[in-house]
Amino acid sequence: MAVAATFLAVSATSALAQGDAPRNNAAELAIDAAIPLPEPANVPPPTASDFKLDTTATVSPGPAKTPDKTPDLAKTPEQAKAPEPTKPLDAVAAPAAEPAKTMASPPAATATAPEPAKDPVKAASNIPAADQPVADRLRDLIATKGARYFDRKTERAAVEKFYTGRDYAPIWTQAGNLTATAKGVIARLRDAAADGLNPADYPVPDFSAAAATPDALAEADLKLTESMLDYARQAQSGRMHWSQVSADIQYPEHPVDPNEVLANVTTAKDASAALESYNPPHKLYKLLKAKLAELRGGSDGAPIIIDDGQPLKYTPARGKNAPEAEAQMSDPRVPKLRAKLGLTENADDIRYDAKVAAAVRKFQESADLKPTGVLDDRTVKALNTPKRDKQIDTILVNMERWRWLPRDLGAPALGDAYVILNIPDYTLKVMQRGAQVWTTRVVTGKPGQHATPLLSETMKFITVNPTWNVPPSIIYNEYLPALQQDPTVLDRMGLRLERARDGSIHISQPPGEANALGRIRFNFPNKFLVYQHDTPDKHLFAREDRAFSHGCMRVQYPDQYASVLLNIAMPGERYTPERIRSMYGSSEIDLKFPTPIPVNITYQTAFVDDAGKLQFRKDVYGRDATMISILKNGRGKDLENVVAHAQPSYARPRGPLPSAVNVSDNSFSSGSGPNFFERLFGGGSPTPPAPVGRPVRRVFTR
Template sequence: MRFDRLLAGTALALVLAVGAANAQSTEAAVSDTGAPAAVEALVPATEPAPVTVTADDLAPAAAPKPDTAAAAPPSPAAPATETAAVPPTTPAQTVVTPADTAKIDAAAKPESPKTESPKAETAASDPAATGAIPVAPLNKVLTLDQQVGEKLAEMLGRKTDRRFDAKTRAALDTFYAARDRAPLWTDNGAVNARARAVMAQLTAAAADGLDPDDYPVPQLKADASPDEIAEFELKLDQSVLTYARHAAVGRVHWSRIAKDIVYEVKPPEAAEVLGRLATAPDARAALDSYLPQHRAYKALKAKLAEIRGVKGDGSKRVAYGPSLKVGMEDERVPELRERLGAAGTGTTYDKALADAVKAFQKKKGLKPTGTFDSAAVDALNGPRNDRTADIIAANLERWRWVPHDLGKSHVVVNIPEFMLRVYRDDDVLWSTRVVVGKPSTPTPLLTETMKFITVNPTWNVPPSIVYNEYLPAMQQDPTVLARMGLNVSRNRDGSIHISQPPGAGNALGRIRFNFPNKFLVYQHDTPDKHMFGHDRRAYSHGCMRVKDPDKYAEVLLSIALPKDSYSADRIRGMYGRGEVNLTFPTPIPVHLTYQTAFVDDAGKLVLRDDVYGRDSRVIAALKSDERKVADTPVEQRREASAAPRRANVRLPQEEPRASIFPLFNIFR
């Protein structure tokens, strides 16, 4: 017990000594800073392991020898081995506080389950509450294609960008959004195979009588930025969409050529074009498919290539295409190098080739720009038959106005040829001569469907003939129409109606072929058979007179009603006084076209007279400054003479007298 008291006294002395030292340190801190120093600043960064006092430690036991060295303060003269074990900093002082005493007491008690308070949970989950430094999330790293996609969205959102109208811009935005903004023409900043395929089609536009300069092919450098790649994307979109529209409905809108032309063909939608090209295994073939694919168009296109592709001496011509400048890619470059003797390889129009072109231009008296343009092509190829090539180009353009799907079975009337043909599966099934409209009353260009045939038709005279010809004749002789066998009456609105009943002398003959249209024209028989013997057969008011109408009816009915066994003889047996309509369950397309250049069955190019002067008008629109707006339609108004109107004409009361057939023939 005496030894225990000694240990307790020693411990008490140590506690008091430490407390005194702590008080001195605190006073020193206050004197230096003017405020109490933080207790944490006096505590070592690494706390010693906690000491747990148990009952066994306080129980009587063999008294160990006092370790005076441990209790004594560190000596400045400590051995080197002991100094090496001490950190180079000042030894931490041990401060015993009431909180420390509480910890010691708690350590002696049995451990109880811990229950964390809400504040403790908040501190654990909130780094700021514990003083921890929050870690900022890493920025999302975008691929080059994703960066391009963001630029595309930004550009398409600009209403000030005039290269697309609002509808097309919205369609493009929707198209790219469906692709997660992935570009269509590049992969990771490089021009892809799809782009190269459509670019080849654009540069070959001259093969179809189009101008490649209308579809510029953009260039993309190897280290292009996302902005430059996005700009390349939209420029190629613009060229591709323009080409698809021109291929599908024409470079020149038909409404700009004449008022008697109507083709209801709609241009393809932007999303449909890009969607098809995005999924097609061959993008060039997909873009080419917007052009007419029937035999007549392809044969005429081949003739254009023959005229433009071979010189008089048999050497090959350099093809027409976009004007070439340094850095541009073009399939004609290797051939151009060969023709000019310029060094180099590949398809890039480089400076060496540009210098060779410049020297050639100077030699030929052209402005030495070094740009290989259409004038340089002409000078290199030599003379050509420009007039024939222009005529073929005009005819290819008119084919683009016509629906490209002509129909499995269909009828084509070629007005300058004065011929009618029935086709099945793109082959001629039957043909005959026709009489078409005079230049003053031309046969219109249109596509409609033949719905029925009328045997023994009544002729209801078109308003244009009534008001332009028949009523003026009645002013001179009120009995003239009655003598011609025409019935004249007045409609409720005061307009004049003139008709002719069925019969051998009817102006329509015995059969009328009906395809309702705004111009009130149709195909029909005629009493005047002698006109079919003429080479130039432009005599009618716009309708088409058919040389062999009963055979024509047989051919059409064999298509529309194959099980009814209609023959020409059976149809002639139906001739009489009463009208009979033979309706087609499935209408047959009828295309009224204007082909002054076509390829005959022997594969020969045939050129016909331009009876209505259509060629020069189309060629001018294709080549003049009008081409800038030529694909935009213009409003067409129906001729006033075609509309019914009131007429102050006294209807004849006299009995009809003998017919005056010569006068009647004039009106027919």
Template sequence: MRDCVKTRGGYDRVLMAVAASFLTVSATSALAQGDAPRSSAAELAIEAAIPRPEPANVPPPTAADIKLDTTATVSPDSAKTPAAPQDTAAAPAAPAIKPADSAAAPATEPDKAATAPAAAPNAPATAAAPATETAKDPVKAASNVPAADQPVADRLRDLMTTKGARYLDRKAERAAVEKFYTTRDYAPIWTQSGNLTAAAKGVIARLKEAASDGLNPADYPVPDFAAAATSPDALADADLKLTAAMLDYARQAQSGRMHWSQVSGDIQYPEHPIDPNEVLANVTGAKDASAALDSYNPPQKLYKELKAKLAELRGGAEAAAIQIEDGPALKYTPARGKNAPEADAQMSDPRVPQLRAKLGVENPSDDRYDAKVAAAVRKFQDSVELKPTGILDDRTVKALNTPKRDKQIDTILVNMERWRWLPRDLGAPAIGDAYVILNVPDYTLKVMQHGAQVWTTRVVTGKPGVHATPLLSETMKFITVNPTWNVPPSIIYNEYLPALQQDPTVLERMGLRLERARDGSIHISQPPGEANALGRIRFNFPNKFLVYQHDTPDKYLFAKDERAFSHGCMRVQYPDQYASVLLNIAEPNQHYTPEKIRSMYGSSEIDLKFPTPIPVNITYQTAFVDDAGKLQFRKDIYGRDATMIAMLKNNRGKDLENVVAHAQPSYSRPTGPLPSAVSVAAGNDYSSGPNFFERLFGGGGFNPTPPAPIGRRGQPRGVFTR
């Protein structure tokens, strides 16, 4: 009716028609009933709404009666019932004047709605009222909880309402748990009639085995359900505690016990938090709850291999540790002269047989400190980050007597932790899950596709300290042949401007071009060419740290075992091969070869864009399992292991999951006075122009805006909850 009545005048005409109808009915009813006593207004209204085969003799209705009549018409069936035959055309429409208003009336006028059922028990409106009220109040609804569990459910409802934050300190997890319990009418999740469910047993088993996953079982305490079985209060408390412990495990298994920002400001990985709603549904609905919970650990093969090696190191009875006694330093000196007797170049000591046995050197009964023993000592020193001299001195003896296994276990644990920071899907599905992974301490880069290694090469990485290569996951969008080197602001500030004060001609002699913009800022670049610092190819994956992979004219550095020499970028040994491998993955029909890449070398930049960007993952793996299945350790060149081990052993708990905001890299161009003898590029029309982020990576069309800093803007450092 509301759709048809467009004006107030139309609405008034309808009301008048209804009133006329009631007057007709009332007059006829009065003649029939004579002196019969009048009924109440509510009774009259309800009777008037019920179609009758014969006209009824009732008193004339009032305005209040008409309002009550529309309220009573709440049943769709009553609107469909044929009206009594009347001479007035408007009469049949009376029951369906305003159905929407009729439905809303009980909510807006509860007192009148509550009165109607008592006045007319047989009316259609009264039949619907109890069901409506029950649906609105879930407490009064029939519970689906078994009688034996109802006391626990009642207590769970009270605990979640009054003390939910005590069990779950994260708002999103608390909301998810409350929603999950509500859908179950607060039936306990982990017990039935006081007994543990199969899901509970699986979850408890996984939590107790958390150490095998590189986690700390003490972080996921398991309540004593046997002791709690005698009390609904205790069972409800235990149910919530196990739910909270399960969510803590899933969150830390997936994202880590510590946030990567706690370790250093030069780490940036994408967040991948758990969805607590999904965890609750997944684990409680799984056939194997333990396996479902375990699935939140990293899926990568290298993580699983480290987990297996961790079990080997922890398992089995260890042989009695061989202790090397203190004594004079032992040194092997090669014999001088072709005819010098070998014995003259060696030292003998009663400790050497023990040393041979401990280091696995042949001839365990031989007490001579010969070349083989010295080589074994040198290798050991290198593995524990001592200077590899080959001399058995006091520091080496102390390191030999320190339980090696404990340090190896700690190293494996922090490497497993770093795997949790990486994306769950390292590659791009559209191109066979292809990705690049670079291990900084191992100085190697690998291209992976379909789960297998496609290609590998040596790399040079950043120097320890301010030039450390950052850890990140980004996507390589294109490569540039014959790149221009746009010198980053940090190098201009810290190296080139001070050098210009000493020698104003240094940049000119290095083949660098200096430009000053109209706003006074300075830009330094090196044109493409064989002597360019980036070599012939640059591999671009724009990131806030302004680093990339590139060729280099300093090829001799790849022959060194330790190759941390750059300002943070990664130099690739065979860039032409690397480029062809990536291009053949991105565009397999183009048939790129290293020769085809080299044919592009010249003096003009050439951008080769990938139809599908290739993920690049920069990692820090000081412990990994090689292709032969052997556990390998690498030197902690940036001190990441030491920092993480100390933090985990300090037992700061969930505080380690907080996000720390670090000062962000500066993209501003250097300004300031230059020595008078400095040569500024002639014909300079360089202005404030493109953002430096865009100039650095080239390849127009990419958003030059640097990523937002971690945490709140305007604060150089702070702590925030993940």
């Protein structure tokens, strides 16, 4: 009894001394957290059974006492289950003075063997119990098979980060049921064809069949995430890379950020609209999308069938006094033909007149027929082809090319001003604040090696009275062979030949009315060494097909074009065409833009005009045919490969010259003065970019 009383007093004193002492280390805090503390009002007085006797002391046994049957509320569950030891009669403890503080101190036996702390990750998880098995399986799949679903490192890292941040809870289901977000994403993927994409490229897993097991639900979750990222990437950047189509295409990359896609789509009120937003925002793209729906849905009514019959031909009237009617054929099929070709004027006229013949000629060009303007059997058959599959293919590849262009075509500081040139239509437009400011006809490059490249660059300045520095390709391929035949040809053309000490050759033409660049050159430095300029050959602008240049773009009214651009870049200067023409002379004048104006060279063989009519143009460079072949014959993600092409040569031509060739006296040194790129675009232009590939085609993956 003396020993027990002493132990009780010491324990109580220790509890009073330590009850308010703060716990400073992790072990002590864990011990406190593991002991349940009852409300102070319900704490019973301690009994002798609360304390462990010192078994090393000698205690005289006394008579046995019947154990108290009253349950001890202060016992732990472990203590309640343990058998009750026999208590000595004299081991009776007095009530503690402050039971609450006494109980705040754990018994010595518990302190020596604390309960382990709970797992902090699971304790912080908010995953519903029904989703926890799916989350556990997602954790395993991402860790062991992530590369099977996401072969791009950036996407794999983004997915792992996103799932980790949500404790691997499934994205698209809750308790095995599809969420509203998932339904929106699935609806967009299944309607991918509306944006010119292929729904088969974005498979949707069967969640109804997958709901049976956590494994199947987890796999379906990752597959839908994969399809969503594939859609966003291809909607923004394209199903194929532009380098696969031709070496003369160079657009800035604008890859999609998978982290942004995951965050944007999963938090959007309308997940379908959020995913659709990765398609091009341009007005002309959206107009093409609407026309694609019309062609596929037959919203223009029942197809018009042209009956077979004799060939119809329009022959212009001969002689000043010949009546026009005598030169025209009449046929009851002509009204249907007018409707088929979209000619609304004189819709019921049965005469095969000049307008009908011109429309037939244009259709023949679009159908790869000889453009004779005669309605023959082959033309009738092409007109009656079901639902114009060729037109749908043409729209699809044009929508694809819109994905390559920058999302913001213009300069925000200039009211989103930009220049856009459509090669197959041979037109150039200046746009500002979403509206056309000015337009003109252009001459573009010949098909083949001289095709005008597709690019997006910025126009930095205009040169009045430019010097024409002949590109190396023209020197090699045309002028050096011409000199072998006629050593005086350059003199007669007004060209000047200079030879450097290292033997390289430079040919130029001084400013003047006969200069090949005309009076004005519009400079937007690029790796293809092309630009826009005036021309002395004005008669070419009257042609319907105007692909005649070596790659540069000739502008019909350069003085007006210059004044429009200068008034956008420097509105306070009030440039007029007359002011521009007053600068014509023999000395170069550079007019620099404080803010460069973007220039976008495009290839639109299908577009919607200002009247809302779908227009088609001849595939002058064969770009449509190449892209259609790639889309129909390509396999999966191979379409997104990047092909490295050889860069243009910037080296000055070298080679022997005939003895009779006139070489300028003030020959230049190859180690001094501006290089060819600087001569071409002006002294302030950057040096040409370093080559990114060899002549052999190499394939990379975006």
